[in-house]
Amino acid sequence: MLILRPSRIADLPEVQRIADASVIGITSLPPDRDRLFEKIRQSVESFESDRDVSGEETYFFVLEDTATGRLMGTSGIAAQAGFHDRFYSYRNETIVHASPELAVSNRIHALHLCHDLTGYVLLTSFWIDPSLYNTEWPQLLSRARLLFLSEYSQRFGDKIAAENPGVCDDQGQSPFWDAVGRRFFNMDYPQAERLSGGRSKTFIAELMPHYPIYVPLLPPAAQLAIGQLHPVAELPFSILLDEGFDTDTYVDIFDGGPTVEARIATLRTVQGQRRLPVTVAPAPLKGGKPHLIANLSSEDFRATIAPVLAEGGERAQIAPEIATALNLSSGDAARVVPL
Amino acid sequence: MSAAVNSSLVFRPITRADLPGLMELVGRAGVGLTTLPPNEGELGKRIDASVATFAGTADPRDGLYLFALIDSASNKLVGVSGIAPAVGLRQPWYSYRVGQVVHASEELGIFTQTPTLFLSNDHTGHSELCSLFLDPAWRKDRNGALLSKARLLFLAQHPDRFAKKIIAELRGVTDNNGKSPFWESLGRHFFSMEFAHADYLTGIGRKSFVAELMPKHPLYTSFLTPEAQAVIGQTHELTRPAQAMLVSEGFRYAGHVDIFDAGPVVEADVADLGAVKSSVLLPAEIGPRAPSAHDVPHLVSNTRFADFRVALIPLPRRGRITLTAEEARLLGVAAGDDVRVVPLSTKDR
Numbered sequence: 001m002l003i004l005r006p007s008r009i010a011d012l013p014e015v016q017r018i019a020d021a022s023v024i025g026i027t028s029l030p031p032d033r034d035r036l037f038e039k040i041r042q043s044v045e046s047f048e049s050d051r052d053v054s055g056e057e058t059y060f061f062v063l064e065d066t067a068t069g070r071l072m073g074t075s076g077i078a079a080q081a082g083f084h085d086r087f088y089s090y091r092n093e094t095i096v097h098a099s100p101e102l103a104v105s106n107r108i109h110a111l112h113l114c115h116d117l118t119g120y121v122l123l124t125s126f127w128i129d130p131s132l133y134n135t136e137w138p139q140l141l142s143r144a145r146l147l148f149l150s151e152y153s154q155r156f157g158d159k160i161a162a163e164n165p166g167v168c169d170d171q172g173q174s175p176f177w178d179a180v181g182r183r184f185f186n187m188d189y190p191q192a193e194r195l196s197g198g199r200s201k202t203f204i205a206e207l208m209p210h211y212p213i214y215v216p217l218l219p220p221a222a223q224l225a226i227g228q229l230h231p232v233a234e235l236p237f238s239i240l241l242d243e244g245f246d247t248d249t250y251v252d253i254f255d256g257g258p259t260v261e262a263r264i265a266t267l268r269t270v271q272g273q274r275r276l277p278v279t280v281a282p283a284p285l286k287g288g289k290p291h292l293i294a295n296l297s298s299e300d301f302r303a304t305i306a307p308v309l310a311e312g313g314e315r316a317q318i319a320p321e322i323a324t325a326l327n328l329s330s331g332d333a334a335r336v337v338p339l
Numbered sequence: 340m341s342a343a344v345n346s347s348l349v350f351r352p353i354t355r356a357d358l359p360g361l362m363e364l365v366g367r368a369g370v371g372l373t374t375l376p377p378n379e380g381e382l383g384k385r386i387d388a389s390v391a392t393f394a395g396t397a398d399p400r401d402g403l404y405l406f407a408l409i410d411s412a413s414n415k416l417v418g419v420s421g422i423a424p425a426v427g428l429r430q431p432w433y434s435y436r437v438g439q440v441v442h443a444s445e446e447l448g449i450f451t452q453t454p455t456l457f458l459s460n461d462h463t464g465h466s467e468l469c470s471l472f473l474d475p476a477w478r479k480d481r482n483g484a485l486l487s488k489a490r491l492l493f494l495a496q497h498p499d500r501f502a503k504k505i506i507a508e509l510r511g512v513t514d515n516n517g518k519s520p521f522w523e524s525l526g527r528h529f530f531s532m533e534f535a536h537a538d539y540l541t542g543i544g545r546k547s548f549v550a551e552l553m554p555k556h557p558l559y560t561s562f563l564t565p566e567a568q569a570v571i572g573q574t575h576e577l578t579r580p581a582q583a584m585l586v587s588e589g590f591r592y593a594g595h596v597d598i599f600d601a602g603p604v605v606e607a608d609v610a611d612l613g614a615v616k617s618s619v620l621l622p623a624e625i626g627p628r629a630p631s632a633h634d635v636p637h638l639v640s641n642t643r644f645a646d647f648r649v650a651l652i653p654l655p656r657r658g659r660i661t662l663t664a665e666e667a668r669l670l671g672v673a674a675g676d677d678v679r680v681v682p683l684s685t686k687d688r
Contacts (some may be wrong), residue, residue, distance in 0.1 A: 097552040099527055102540065104530045104552060183561040184442045184451050195447065207442045207449060214554055216528035217562040 001071060002137055003325055004144045004294075004303040006047045007040050007060045013047075015040065015062070018127055021050075029074065031124055041318040046079070047299045053155045055080040059148070060125060063141050066325065072132055073141045076125035077149070079156055081117075087118040088205035089250040089259050092227070093212070109215040111226070113208065117250060117261060121149065123162035126236040133235060136305055137337055140292055142239045144303035145267040147294040152260045160264050162235050162245065163232040166257025176256030179222030184208055192254065208253055225256040233257075243267045273337035276316040278323065280330045285309060285319040290339040293318065295326045302326040308336050344636050345480050345624070347412040349669045350395050350489040350649040353386055353405040353419065361386070362417030364474055367598050374470045375419065376542035389421070393645045400428040404493065406647075407472060408486045410477075411669060417477045418486040421470035422493065424501050427463035430547035434459055434595040434604055437572060440559075454571070456561040458553065461595065466494075466609065468507040471581065478559025481636055481651060487584055489649035491614035492640040496647070499611060505609050507585055507594075510578040512570040521601035524567030529553055537599055540583060553598055571601045571607055578602075578611070587685045588613040613676075617688045618681035619662045625674040627653075628661045636683040641670050 007015065012033070016178055019031040022139040030036065039060055046057035056079065063073035081087040090111040096106040123145060128138050149156055168189060177189040185192055195204060215223055227247070229237050236259075243249065244267055245260035252259055264270055269292070288307030293316070295302050304325060309317040316336050318328070328334055342561060353361070361382050365375045376383065389405035391397035408418035426432045435456040443450045468490060473483050511517045513534070522534040530552045538547050560568050566680055572592060574582045582605065589612045590605035596606065609615060620642070634653035639660070641648050648670045654660065660680055662672065672678055682688045 095555075097554075099551050100529075101548045102530075102552070104532070105686075106530050106552065108529065108554070110556070179562075183559070184453065186451065195686045204447075207444055207451075208688070209559055211454075211557045211559065213562070214556070214558070215399070217525070275435075318554070325584060 001321070002063055002140070002304060003066055003327055004061050004063050004075075004140055004301075006301055007043055007062045007074075009037070009040055009044065011062055011071060012037055012040060015074065018071060018074055021127075029127060037154030038321075043076075047301065049155075050298065053079065054083075055119075056083050057155065058124075059145075061141075061145065063128070063137065065195065073128035073137070074125050075127075075141045075145055076123070077145050077156075078122040078124055081122040081161060082115070082118040083121045086115045087120070087122075088208070088253050089114055089117050090213070090253050090256075091116060091250055095139055101166065111215060111251070113205075113210050113212075113253065114250075117161045117259065119159075120261065121156045121160040121264065123240075125244060128235070136290065138239060139236055140303060140305050140338060142236055142293060143204045143243070143269045143292055143337070144294055146243070146264075146267055147273055147292060147303060147337065148301060149264060150270055150273055151275075151294075151296050151335055152298065156203045156264070158264055159261065160245075160267070161250070161259055161261040162239075162240055163252055163259050164257045165233050166252055167225050167228045167230055167258055174225065174255040175219070175221035176225040179218045179253055180213065180256075181208060183274040189255065200248065222256070227251050227258045228256065229254075229258055236299070243269060243327070255317045269337050273335050275333055275335050276314065278328050278330060278332055278334050279311060279315050279317045280316050280320050280323040280328070281309070283320045285317065288317070291316075292339060293322070293326065293334055295328055295334055297327070300327055305339060340514040344485075344651040344653060345410070345477075345482060346650075346652070347410050348408055348417070348482065348485065348651065348665070349411055349434055350406055350485065352645065352647060353389050353407040355383075355386055355390060356416050357407050357416050358383055358386055361419060363441065364416060364419060365472060367475065374421070374542055375472060376539055377622050378543070381543050392424070399425065406478075406486075406490065406493075408473070408482070408489075414599075418473040419470060420468070420472075420486050420490055422490050422501070422505075423467040423469055425464050426467045426633055427460060427465075430544070431460055431550065432463050433547070433553070433599055434462060435558075435596050435601070436461060437594045437596060438557075443603050446510065454559075454568075456558040456560060456571075456596075458550075458555055458557075459595070460599070462504075462506050462604070462606070464502055465606070466501040466505040468585075475550050481683060483580065484584055485638065485649070485651045488588065488614055488638055488683065489517055489640070491588060491612055492618060492638055492649055492681065493647055494609050494612065495615040495618045496640065496642055496679055497644060498615075499649065503608060503610070504605045504606060505612075506604050507590060508597055508604050509585075509602045510575040511600030513595055514575050515602065517601040520564065520566035522599055524564040524665075525558070534599065540601070550598060566603070572596050573601070574602045574603060613685050613688065615633065617685075618679050620677045620679055622675050623672050623678045624659055624661045625664060625667045625669065625672075626661055626664055631655055635687040637688065638681050638683050639666075639670065640679045641672050642677050642679060643671070646671060654680070656687060 043060035055074040172190040250259040286310035291308040595604040
């Protein structure tokens, strides 16, 4: 059985293995033991924070195979993008240049550096073992975060965003970076990304062009890269699209990858989930449709995918081994949403 | 230096009768002579504007002083030049100001200087030297300098008609087909139009319409092609002598360029112009004048307004001003009238 739960310090070796395997573009999983340790430590504190929240919290989840103890995926939430500093994005804008006298009207695509997404809840750190790509488990890894947000909505704002890696070649060279960032940095993209992983991304954003960029002036390859997703991220991206995230407005300032955003309340999982008391079935459960199901704890948050038998829409009946895995007893409330 | 000059040439305000001659002249100019499009209606409007300005009946916002260089022997119009008393009061006057931004982080070891272009109306209300064109067959014997610098004597004689500051736009770099690398890299993206057509629209007073289609936000020049970056502030090969002449009179490039071809805009305080500072008023004597080895070409003008005239006359550097009867007739001066005099070349002053 696979269970999503908060990461613990003891996970460090496994998380390090995952960070080493993950690709360019997931800067929130740096392959650096000290930084990963710090990430987990902060997460543990965040899950324990309860009402005492500052916005600085970062929540780091792991997907554990309970049979082997092996970690099969990671995902995360940052309570506030750019906390105590700015969070930079490029906003797609259209500028109409028109002259009725000359019978000319042109729509010019421009990128405008902005702080619009500062303070948004940020979904981060998505990585799943390739052996699980064609299963339902990526759904759990991504969407269980939304069940957590639903339960602890007082800890979070009402808007959410997620960065997605943009296109780059096999050497990690990004056509968008080469046309934009490189002109202000004189370094290649992987180098800049290492810097941005190590320091505040804002720090680097301060050095980027602040005036709007007229897209028609960029080379064709860079223009094509704007809002283009790196193929490795298609799976998590498609889950966010299904949830109703908007993809058209913002792109990453470094690689031009799409930064998606939404109001949390409008997301499909948030709208479809229900908080119901559970009934532990006398084993085994007969029937029931697959659901995401999560307990309501913070430090001991647990979520999985399992059949749930709705009892008149007022209670959720689950199998005993699921109840055990999620630390649920009959009468406890849980959040459930159809898969 | 030879003092040989064309004694038959006289510089005077243009008249309506000059239209056929002007049309014939500008037909030879081709792309780049923005303010004189080869279109009889447009040229007629220019002449009318100038005639009205000299007559004092023009709206100050439309003022234009156009001068013709006439070969009095053949009564042929061989050149034209002008002064706009104030630009940008009817339609906005645009130029790019070349600046730079520095992005630096000591901690990251980064220090980049990036040139920028800011759309500006900085020259609004300035006077402008404009519309200069000389028949190629007459590009010799200092005639080009006469046609350009004669305007400076008009400024010296009638400073209250002009702004304190004056500018001149110099033609930017284009290739043999009239294509501007700057336009190809920038302007073309903002509206589907050939440079020559944009230039023409500008010439018939629609530059501000065209400018309204141009990018309003500051531009990082590093987003332009290397060819375009290379021509920012650069003068067309054929315009370099004109630039050198303006620079010798005190004009200088202060970081503004044309929004279409990125040719430099040079600027000066009228009172600081060499010909304005060095010219003097002296009473003219009329009579025979023996040529001297010490003669240098002088610009000599009368002191009138609507019948302003300038000729290029070899005179000794110092001493009294003696005009021949023919020169006096060309300039419309009588014995004892004041004339304004300055050596043509700055090194002779």
